[in-house]
Amino acid sequence: MKAISLKGFGGVENLFLDDIEKPVPGPDQILIKVHASSVNRPDIVQREGNYPPPKGDSEVLGLEVAGTVEALGDGASDGPSRHRVGDRVFALVGGGGYAEYAVAYEGHVMPIPENLSFAQAACICETYITAYLNAVVLAEAKAEDTFLLHGGGGGVNTASIQVCKALFPESTVIVTASSGKVERVKALGVDHVIDYKTQSFADEIKTLTGGRGVDVILDHIGAAYLKDNMKCLALSGRLVIIGLMGGIKAELNLATMMVKRQKIIGSVLRSRPVPEKSAIIADFESTVMPFFANGTIAPLISDVFPLSQAADAHRAMEQGTHFGKIVLEFQ
Numbered sequence: 001m002k003a004i005s006l007k008g009f010g011g012v013e014n015l016f017l018d019d020i021e022k023p024v025p026g027p028d029q030i031l032i033k034v035h036a037s038s039v040n041r042p043d044i045v046q047r048e049g050n051y052p053p054p055k056g057d058s059e060v061l062g063l064e065v066a067g068t069v070e071a072l073g074d075g076a077s078d079g080p081s082r083h084r085v086g087d088r089v090f091a092l093v094g095g096g097g098y099a100e101y102a103v104a105y106e107g108h109v110m111p112i113p114e115n116l117s118f119a120q121a122a123c124i125c126e127t128y129i130t131a132y133l134n135a136v137v138l139a140e141a142k143a144e145d146t147f148l149l150h151g152g153g154g155g156v157n158t159a160s161i162q163v164c165k166a167l168f169p170e171s172t173v174i175v176t177a178s179s180g181k182v183e184r185v186k187a188l189g190v191d192h193v194i195d196y197k198t199q200s201f202a203d204e205i206k207t208l209t210g211g212r213g214v215d216v217i218l219d220h221i222g223a224a225y226l227k228d229n230m231k232c233l234a235l236s237g238r239l240v241i242i243g244l245m246g247g248i249k250a251e252l253n254l255a256t257m258m259v260k261r262q263k264i265i266g267s268v269l270r271s272r273p274v275p276e277k278s279a280i281i282a283d284f285e286s287t288v289m290p291f292f293a294n295g296t297i298a299p300l301i302s303d304v305f306p307l308s309q310a311a312d313a314h315r316a317m318e319q320g321t322h323f324g325k326i327v328l329e330f331q
């Protein structure tokens, strides 16, 4: 089958269209004929050699797929499987998304709502589940919380805006974005946008919240934002760190954190055990997927590339001109 392989770790020039063996579904796994996959920032980190797949998962890049069920592995076929050969499905995978066929654990596979295309369905798992798990579940979000969501119009960020607004219409959502994306982020219905290129988000949050601060921060910048994030966090606030685009080491004032009873939570989705991911996905499916099915939430597709042009897709993400998700389609 066709797949994107790596000549070595490093730049986009290492990505090439390869012919590799079609995977065989193991126990409790489903083989999916992939119609679309999407690019996530962790794919770039993996390409650079800094984010290996969990043991047992494919070395091929790609964390999510949408397609049709091709075959069921042992256990997936004789249990109460709700997926049948030919069904339209989408799935979270530990690796292997940039390929014609991918295997996924049955508990990580969901049916595609009728109103969504393969391309749209390929944009849901890695970003919306990450958004829901972290900004809502782990942050113990409540209906009237104030959220600070970092990251302009990125995949996780646009997903977290939509998830917070759908689940908590009464909440206040404040977003940081680079100058060129401020207007498009505003159009998503957020309450305030802070241009992180020209404004201090800590100062702006102080003004916008009358000095109270925010209840939940979803952050993927890490070290570079820790100090200002802590300044923005309200009493009993929760800071969830899901990425480290701004470095890994920073100083923390523990006294303030303790006195203000704040929580800092670190979280990754990919390396969690299979049953844990199944439980997260089951919760996501019942809580968030109805909003896709009724049209409240629609994945935002910025660009579509054929699989053979995966290098161009990575270049587009590195240039940061995208708004929402970058899709890889299979002809």
Ligand SMILES: NC(=O)c1ccc[n+]([C@@H]2O[C@H](COP(=O)([O-])OP(=O)(O)OC[C@H]3O[C@@H](n4cnc5c(N)ncnc54)[C@H](OP(=O)(O)O)[C@@H]3O)[C@@H](O)[C@H]2O)c1
Residues within 6 Å of the ligand: 039, 040, 041, 042, 126, 127, 130, 150, 151, 152, 153, 154, 155, 156, 157, 176, 177, 178, 179, 181, 196, 220, 221, 241, 242, 243, 244, 245, 267, 268, 269, 270, 317, 320, 321, 324
């Ligand atoms: N922990 C997990 O389970 C998990 C899962 C998936 C993703 N992630 C992480 O989540 C992050 C986003 O991934 P993605 O796929 O959504 O990538 P993406 O689409 O490229 O989004 C990244 C966004 O970060 C924004 N950004 C860059 N520098 C910034 C800064 N200084 N302040 C505020 N925003 C800034 C960019 O906005 P502009 O273009 O406007 O500058 C861009 O939109 C990555 O760090 C990724 O590793 C974590």
